[in-house]
Amino acid sequence: MKVKNNIQIGLLLIPYFFFLSACQGxxxxxxxxxxxxxxxxxxxMRWINPGGSIYADGIDGNVLKYKYNHxxxxxxxEPSEEYYKSHFSSIMIYKYSGLLYDSLAIKNADVHQKKFLNSRWWQDxxxxxxxxxxxxxDNNNDNAVIESIVDSVIKSDPYYxxxxxxxxNYWIxxxxxxxxxGPFSQGEYLRKRHELGIPKELAFDKE
Known part of the structure; x- marks a missing residue:
């Protein structure tokens, strides 16, 4: 049964990886x-995909500048309504699919999935x-309706x-x-990076 569920969720996520590949191509x-x-x-459109899991947090579009170290x-x-209506809606479809159609996914949820399960997207x-x-x-989704639902959440939810x-917005x-x-104002960002001990070598110009 576990093998069957793994195969099923793998098939559900194939379009997600094609989506990422298409973006890259x-x-x-x-x-x-x-x-x-x-x-x-x-x-x-510019954004940062999350690491390791589609349920991990990335930085949504539009990302104007970024720097990184180890x-x-x-x-x-610069938050983009276009990004949240299209790209973000697609990502939310894959997040829901991974939990709705795998009977073991919720029981065996990892830390990133649990965060999503505890968010408004699932708790509401x-x-x-x-x-x-x-x-x-079978990935035959009503994308227009989903985009409309996502848009209504973005316009009403305090976080968005x-x-x-x-x-x-500044993010770390x-x-x-x-x-x-995040999201931070520049002042909040500077205080947070000091709190985290981020080295001065990793900084934007004129910080």
Whole structure:
């Protein structure tokens, strides 16, 4: 049964990996940042894919600047409604699919999956049922409806409203535990990097 479930979830995630490959093939850039994190640019859209798991946190578009070392990634983001309506909606489909159609996934959830399971995306039963109603095990999804649902969450949820409240956001990723910090204003970012002990060599110009 476990083998069958693993095969099923593998088949469900095939489109996700094709999605990433297509982005890499069509994009202007793909930069390996270490620990599974990859900076991608697809035309005018730029973002950082999470490391190790689709449930881990990356940095959504548009990423204007980024730097990294062995331990950290720092980035400046100009939040893009276009990104959240298209790319982000696609990623959410794969996250839901990986849990809706694998009977063992929730029981055996890893730390990244548990974080998603504890988020509004899953804990809000009405939202979860709305998303599930338009996501099918054969990837025959109603993308337009899903984009509309995701858009409504982004416009109402305090976390996403915070992301879009300013023109620029600063983010920090600690690679060793895939921990994402942000969104920050520049002042909040400077205080957080000091708290984390990020070396001065890893910094943007004029910090």
């Amino acid at each position: 069509l994009g202007d850039a793909a930069d390996d940042l270490g620990n599974g994190y990859v900076y991608r640019s697809d035309g005018g 331990d950290y990634i720092i980035a400046i983001q 039963s009405t939202l979860r049922k709305r998303m599930a109603a338009h996501i099918s095990p 409203k915070l992301i879009f409240s300013g023109k620029l 990723i600690r690679k060793k535990d895939n921990e994402l910090f």
